[in-house]
Amino acid sequence: MQLSKLLERLEYEVVQGSDQIEISTLINDSRKVENGSAFVCIKGAVVDGHEFVQQVAEKGASAVIVEDEVDAPKDMTVIRVPDTRYALALMSAAYFGYPADKLKVIGITGTKGKTTTTYMIKSILDAVGHKVGLIGTIEAIIGDKHIPAANTTPESYTIHKYFAEMVEAGCDCVVMEVSSQGLMLHRTAGIPFTIGIFTNLGKDHIGPNEHKDFDDYKRCKGLLFKQCEIGIANVDDKYFEDVFAGATCKTETFGFSEKADLRATDTHLVSRPGYLGVAYKVEGLMNFDVEIDIPGTFSVYNSLTAIAVCRHFGVPIDAIKKALKVAKVKGRIEMIKVSDDFTLMIDYAHNAMSLESLLTTLKEYNPKRLVCLFGCGGNRSKDRRYEMGEVSGRLADLTIITSDNPRFEEPQAIIDDIKTGIQKTDGKYVEICDRKEAIKYAIEHGQTGDVIVLAGKGHEDYQDIKGVKHPMDERVLIQEVLEELKAK
Incomplete structure (x- = not known):
């Protein structure tokens, strides 16, 4: 693939060499560089990829993508971009042939509830004939393949690799957890999310290698709603308006509040030996009774989120009810x-x-x-x-x-x-x-x-x-x- 093709959605400067060269592989791990690779220099919490330019040159890399000045051999192409993490995301999309464009991508962000909600959505959509990929805290699911997860939201290259495999496996949509870290580090940059979801916000993930303060945490959560068509939000969360302050998407809400577009009423706990669940009425944009085999108020929120998403896929009410009754998540209640x-x-x-x-x-x-x-x-x-x-x-x-x-x-x-x-x-x-x-x-x-x-x-x-x-x-x-x- 020609280097310029990988860079087509980016602003960049050719510092030396040419952007017309052919590239064999796109790599951001210096250990995996081979002859003809384009190496993207990422600044990590511990290691800075800019320090490996000489090493990847010796391994045969044809080009390096940098944001700082580097000392590179004269026969190596050097491309400078404002942010190499952002560049890696858009180059990865191009490298794999923009697979996200061939999928309906559903992204879920929030402090709690992401994992359970992804499985609920997958369960409902699978039940009506969609083929659904999943990327999350526990694993990535591509067809019959289950890949254990290292991060809630993988590096951008891995995300697009998974998307490409999902398209190959016949998936028509994917539901993924989108962490604030993933948004902050541009792992999801450039992905055309069909639906973005906000579950809730609690004071978590604030520290030296995460978010500098709570305002930064909120800001990063809000980034998802600048790159999705429809934003679905928990209106009961006190930070909902802060997170959606800069949103550019059409917004819908769910919750217990009268203001919610899709709301839960008449909630009651269901209990018998060996079984705990919760039942409630859905009102607003849809109207029906539902019972789920996972206890607690947060299970109402998780299932309401799934219902709100599946409404956009035209899923019949009976299919939603049946799928929610059997939706299970390993290790979550x-x-x-x-x-x-x-x-x-x-x-x-x-x-x-x-x-x-x-x-x-x-x-x-x-x-x-x-x-x-x-x-x-x-x-x-x-x-x-x-x-x-x-x-x-x-x-x-x-x-x-x-x-x-x-x-x-x-x-x-x-x-x-x-x-x-x-x-x-x-x-x-x-x-x-x-x-x-x-x-x-x-x-x-x-x-x-x-x-x-x-x-x-x-x-x-x-x-x-x-x-x-x-x-x-x-x-x-x-x-x-x-x-x-x-x-x-």
């Missing part, structure tokens, strides 16, 4: 049937905000006891441990403190930190370092009417110990425990 007496679930809640939201939701069902089993990751902030300990001590009737991903720390030291938080409350707790033994204790001591939540691991199927990821899936552990208890 994932109920595992183990007893007719109590309810057991797995959830990814791994910080104080998500754990508080989860436990508050479950308390609304008035369980006999709310039992929370969790640990915290090693080589991470100690504050998270204190905060999670305090939340569980305050809201759960019993906390079972165990190990999560200890990484390079001693599991007992992490447990001791959690206890520091829990001891600020009157909460009862036990500590069982081995996670399988902790799960066994929870199941063995389950009482009629209990709700037991295994928090923190969610969709993860490993335990990170001293740099090694050991296989560990809580679903497998539960089955092993049940077999051991049966054999007693």
